[in-house]
Amino acid sequence: MTDRVATGQRVAESETQAWAAGRRASARYPRLPRGLHPVAWWLWALGLATAASHTTNPLALAMLIAGAALVVVRRRGDAPWALAFRMYLVLGAVIVAMRIVFRLVFGGGQGDHVLFQLPEIPLPAVAAGIRLFGPVAVEQLLGGFYDGLRLAAMLICLGAANALANPRRLLKAVPGALYAVSTAVVVALSVAPQLVESVLRVRRARRLRGATGRGLRALRGVALPVLADALDRSLALAAAMDSRGYGRTAAVPAGQRALTGGLVLAGLLGVCVGTYGLLDVSVPGYLGLPMLFIGLSTAVVGMLSGGRQVRRSRYRPDRWRVAELAVAGCGVATAAVTMLAGSVDPVLLYPPVSPLTWPELTPLMVLAVVVAVAPAWLAPPPNRGNIRPEAYR
Amino acid sequence: MTALRVAPRTAVILVLASVAALATFAWPFLVPAQPEGMARTTEAPLVFIVVLPVLLAVVLAELGSGGIDSKALAMLGVLAAVNAALRPLGAGTAGIETVFFLLVLAGRVFGPGFGFLLGATSLFASALLTAGVGPWLPFQMLAAAWVGLGAGLLPARLRGRAEIVVLAGYGAVAAYAYGLLMNLWFWPFSVGADTQLSYVAGAPVLENLHRFAVFTAVTSTFGWDTGRAVTTAVAIVLVGPAVLAALRRAARRAAFDAPVTFATPPPSPTPPPSPTPPSPTPPTADLSRPAPIPITPAVARETFRPGR
Secondary structure (H helix, E strand, O other), rough: HHHHHHHHHHHHHHHHHHHHHHHHHHHHOOOOOOOOHHHHHHHHHHHHHHHHOOOOOOHHHHHHHHHHHHHHHHHHOOOOHHHHHHHHHHHHHHHHHHHHHHHHHOOOOOOEEEEOOOOEEEEEEHHOOOEEEOOOEEEHHHOOOOOOOHHHHHHHHHHHHHHHOHHHHHHOOOHHHHHHHHHHHHHHHHHHHHHHHHHHHHHHHHHHOOOOOOOOOHHHHHHHHHHHHHHHHHHHHHHHHHOOOOOOOOOOOOOHHHHHHHHHHHHHHHHHHHHHHHHHHOOOHOOOOHHHHHHHHHHHHHHHHHHHOOOOOOOOOOOOOOOHHHHHHHHHHHHHHHHHHHHHHHHHOOOOOOOOOOOOOOOHHHHEEEHHHHHHHHHHOOOOOOOOOOHOO | OOOOOOOOHHHHHHHHHHHHHHHHHHHOOOOOOOHHHHHHHHHHHHHHHHHHHHHHHHHHHHHOOOOHHHHHHHHHHHHHHHHHHHHHHHOOOOOOOOOOHHHHHHHHHHHHHHHHHHHHHHHHHHHHHHHHHOOHOOOHHHHHHHHHHHHHHHOOOOOHHHHHHHHHHHHHHHHHHHHHHHHHHHHHHHHHHHEEEOOOOOOOHHHHHHHHHHHHHHHHHHHHHHHHHHHHHHHHHHHHHHHHHHHHHHHHHHHHOOOOOOOOOOOOOOOOOOOOOOOOOOOOOOOOOOOOOOOOOOHHHHHOOOOO
16 A cells, blocks of 8 residues: 555656656747648758759758658658658668679779679670679779768658648649548558458458358358449448538539639640750750640649649648748758859869769858758657657757 | 540540650650760660659549539549558568459549549559659559550440450550550669660660660569569459449449439428318328338448448
């Protein structure tokens, strides 16, 4: 009895301490844990990826990757998608390794500093007269490593956004024109877990009937009822959606609808011409990138104006606040500073492979990485299940 | 039976966007050799990575612009969920790909527009649930969407065994085509610019095609792509008839084609009976009320289904 009382007292004491610590922490950091607007995280990550695409300097790329990883570790929640960041790191390593291996096996053997010789294997003429292996030069491997690391860094930046941004909230933020498709994705995301329950139910029913089949017959016996169940469920869901007012549309005049269609059509034509102009240099330059982006933005404007027909209300919408602005601004600033560094000193951002040189950093690149890491402190702490307040520091 | 009507304008937009999107896959064959062209080859893939998601969004918005019927939308979501749940079953085992057979069958039953949307939403949901979002996702979504679209465009009159044979053949071809498209997209990224397998800017299309054929044969055709084609065809042959029947039954019950009309309310009911007690003679036929439906076991099953 006394033991229990003592334990209770100890629990109460520790709770008081935790509360006090929480008070101290919140006094120093008056921010409640909350999920940041997912678009802010994506803008930040796209800024980092843009920065990574503008350099092959391995030091800068490694610092960008480390910075993104730090932000992820400090600011991710405990949702399943937040734990997938490791997969992107592995995928980045695979890309780098693949580039180096391809250069080793299929590389032509350019470069002066030959590391070692591998026996050459000429392939028959069917394979375009390709020669496998041969001399392996440092320049060749290093070129593959730089290129691969740039690609891996861009991928890891996107992986960071994937880990930090809540995809369900992102689906809520899509423009009205994509409302129907995003609703279908939301339905898919919420039905998928119910399928597991459905499989369990069908298997239990089979066992009650004494079905002991194994292998393919049992698979059919489970899979088809689950499919039929899912299809029936979709009809019930449709009835529920109808009764809650799905499909309510605003009256849009015919002229506006024609304008929408015309904008989208003209925009897509522009995209086709722009793509052609981008790839064919014999046409004038304005038919290339500028045309592509004019076409693309026309089509997007058409798409957005088409979304006016959709009427919907949002339950607890995500607000765009100071922290969101700061995080998105960090991404944009990182990209801008890296581009500035590239225009000031292009050689340091693209260190030459031959002659061999040691890559160097410039103050501007360091500044870019510092800006990229800032959201680790600027963003509000994530909403994790149970976590000690001290961890927010 | 089409669950999603594709208006002529939507079809034109779909074709235009597909042409532009095909260029984002196949650009290495089209790059010229001039020095400016060489400079552009470094930026072209990055530009296309930005362009393709926007193109895809425009097409998806256009397909949904007529307002997707709630039954079609729920069907789309549920089938995408099944596809997304099927996908991890095959991942990890060399080349076993379980996404395509349901996509092909559903595209066949519900029509090309629905197949296109199902391909795109399936891969998107699967990416959110398990696989991860990355620059590859729009390309995968579009390739899978084309697979579903093609299944919906197969000749409609086939039924029975011939239908299964055609669908299995289409599934195998589509699986190879999907693999080729994904390789084509990844080709410039995976090997870099200056190995013997890389594309050569300005070379004749045939030479680049040859190099690509070697690349894709070396990396995936005999392992992954063949595995995917065989799995898809075998799955369609084994469970195709049953799944087709289930999907067609669902389509019939949903009655996508049924015209919705709002009938005018029936004329005012007969005046309430006078408070005087009714005459002892039993009413022979009360015409103001519909005749009661005799409840047979079949009606009871349809009416008292749990979950309706």
